[in-house]
Amino acid sequence: MINAVGRDIPEEILEMTGKEVFHGNNYFDGYVFQKASPSTKCVINSNGSKVIESIHEALVKCEIRDGMTLGFHHHFRDGDYIVNMVMKEVHEMGIKDITICASSLGKAHDPLVKYIEDGTITNTQSSGVRGKIGEAISNGKLKGLAIMRSHGGRVRAIETGEVHLDISFIGAPTCDDYGNCRGIGGKSNCGVLSYSMVDGDYADKVVAITDCLVPFPNFPAHISMTKVDYVVVVDEIGDPEKIATGAAKPTKDMRKLMMADYCTQFVVNTPYFKNGFSYQTGVGGASIASTISLAKIMKERGIRMRFGIGGLTKPMCDLLINDQVDALLDTQDFDLAAVESVKDLRHFRISAGQYASPFNKGAVVNKLDFVILATLEVDVHFNCNVVVGSDGMITGAQGGHPDTAAGAKCTIVITPLLQGRTPAVCSEVTTVTTPGESVDVVITDYGIAINPRRQDLIACMKEKEVALPFKTIEELRDMAYSIAGKPQKVEFGERIVGIIESRDGTIMDVVRQIKPFEFSEK
Numbered sequence: 001m002i003n004a005v006g007r008d009i010p011e012e013i014l015e016m017t018g019k020e021v022f023h024g025n026n027y028f029d030g031y032v033f034q035k036a037s038p039s040t041k042c043v044i045n046s047n048g049s050k051v052i053e054s055i056h057e058a059l060v061k062c063e064i065r066d067g068m069t070l071g072f073h074h075h076f077r078d079g080d081y082i083v084n085m086v087m088k089e090v091h092e093m094g095i096k097d098i099t100i101c102a103s104s105l106g107k108a109h110d111p112l113v114k115y116i117e118d119g120t121i122t123n124t125q126s127s128g129v130r131g132k133i134g135e136a137i138s139n140g141k142l143k144g145l146a147i148m149r150s151h152g153g154r155v156r157a158i159e160t161g162e163v164h165l166d167i168s169f170i171g172a173p174t175c176d177d178y179g180n181c182r183g184i185g186g187k188s189n190c191g192v193l194s195y196s197m198v199d200g201d202y203a204d205k206v207v208a209i210t211d212c213l214v215p216f217p218n219f220p221a222h223i224s225m226t227k228v229d230y231v232v233v234v235d236e237i238g239d240p241e242k243i244a245t246g247a248a249k250p251t252k253d254m255r256k257l258m259m260a261d262y263c264t265q266f267v268v269n270t271p272y273f274k275n276g277f278s279y280q281t282g283v284g285g286a287s288i289a290s291t292i293s294l295a296k297i298m299k300e301r302g303i304r305m306r307f308g309i310g311g312l313t314k315p316m317c318d319l320l321i322n323d324q325v326d327a328l329l330d331t332q333d334f335d336l337a338a339v340e341s342v343k344d345l346r347h348f349r350i351s352a353g354q355y356a357s358p359f360n361k362g363a364v365v366n367k368l369d370f371v372i373l374a375t376l377e378v379d380v381h382f383n384c385n386v387v388v389g390s391d392g393m394i395t396g397a398q399g400g401h402p403d404t405a406a407g408a409k410c411t412i413v414i415t416p417l418l419q420g421r422t423p424a425v426c427s428e429v430t431t432v433t434t435p436g437e438s439v440d441v442v443i444t445d446y447g448i449a450i451n452p453r454r455q456d457l458i459a460c461m462k463e464k465e466v467a468l469p470f471k472t473i474e475e476l477r478d479m480a481y482s483i484a485g486k487p488q489k490v491e492f493g494e495r496i497v498g499i500i501e502s503r504d505g506t507i508m509d510v511v512r513q514i515k516p517f518e519f520s521e522k
Contacts, residue, residue: 128397
């Protein structure tokens with residue numbers, strides 16, 4: 001069945017998952033549903049401590065069995081130890097057919113591949129996967145399906161009961177003996193625990209794993225003791241130095257700096273750039289640079305930001321230090337400066353549901369004026385792909401990309417015209433993760449394209465005679481093809497290994513197994 005972005009979703013996938021095809025961003029507006037609920041074991045006769053000896057004991061007490069769904073969060077990013085520790089124990093206990101429902105999976109979790117291959121893990125659900133897990137799924141090693149959801153989409157799936165979390169594990173930089181968890185105050189700080197808040201609310205059993213047990217009460221708690229069943233103390237839960245990935249560092253690349261300047265000049269010439277505007281940026285080099293250059297213009301013009309949101313980096317937190325923003329609303333910290341900033345009273349932690357869920361009474365993304373995002377590919381329909389590489393390999397994550405793009409008044413996507421020798425602007429993206437109806441502007445190093453849907457922005461730029469290299473998206477595509485040539489379509493096999501969910505749970509696209517490279521004999 002053809003969906004709203006022109007993708008053909010096989011009937012067997014619709015029957016297998018019970019889902020609909022994507023019908024457009026606002027298809028479920030006004031939808032009414034009954035929230036799911038977890039089972040809860042009451043604690044009345046207590047010895048005053050929930051601390052137990054080991055992860056093994058926690059799994060036994062939680063009655064781990066084949067076929068369960070386990071929840072994890074990824075605030076430690078490439079420094080995470082929790083998932084691997086838990087799954088090593090699950091594997092050694094001989095448990096099979098596990099579904100991992102994580103907010104994201106990355107290179108830190110490469111050791112899970114052997115558990116995919118032997119059937120310990122048969123399904124994954126996350127915003128995406130990087131590293132060897134992505135390769136394994138793309139090559140058909142996962143026996144079930146990889147479901148890739150946005151951050152808001154994960155909350156939606158759990159709250160509606162589409163996903164039932166049997167046991168969730170929360171890596172807590174500090175925790176007391178009764179289960180009050182905080183993302184700061186220990187040796188492995190990650191700042192906030194926003195993605196695990198929904199796990200605390202909806203999982204049947206919740207296990208806090210910490211490497212820093214502190215005296216009760218560990219307040220103000222990021223995850224309350226009322227949500228936690230057991231506490232396990234280990235030597236290390238993560239490497240905080242690896243929270244700051246390479247993508248989260250400022251750039252010195254002249255091409256990226258040029259795109260950042262284009263972005264800033266576009267933003268300041270829109271009607272949304274005024275006192276009290278709201279803003280989110282991604283963690284790509286150009287996006288970070290655009291925040292730095294925007295701060296200078298804000299200071300020159302005396303314009304103040306009301307709030308910044310999302311995964312935060314040092315340049316966003318510098319706005320708080322320099323008193324250029326009233327508040328930061330935080331779901332994830334991408335560097336240690338952002339982790340440190342959590343201590344500021346104007347730096348607020350919010351849940352992933354508050355941030356981005358489409359199935360509540362209004363998420364923060366709906367109040368965004370600007371969001372600055374990156375992409376692997378964008379096509380002439382303004383559809384974006386942030387999950388599957390142009391070679392067909394699963395290599396990225398949706399994160400909050402579709403959520404913020406749908407909510408913001410002005411969604412700007414920054415990408416170089418070429419990713420290496422591969423056109424990033426193309427006729428048709430490999431896989432659609434964010435629909436073109438959500439994307440307003442595409443900024444490249446060769447020019448800027450405004451979505452024809454946004455005639456108001458086109459008129460605004462003409463009226464102000466903004467001196468930027470405006471082009472149509474087709475012209476940018478043609479320039480990319482003239483430089484690098486028209487790319488050949490990736491050859492996929494028949495088997496569907498994953499699905500890209502829209503944030504509302506409908507199917508945006510499917511991911512097929514890649515065909516192995518065949519050497520020809522001369």
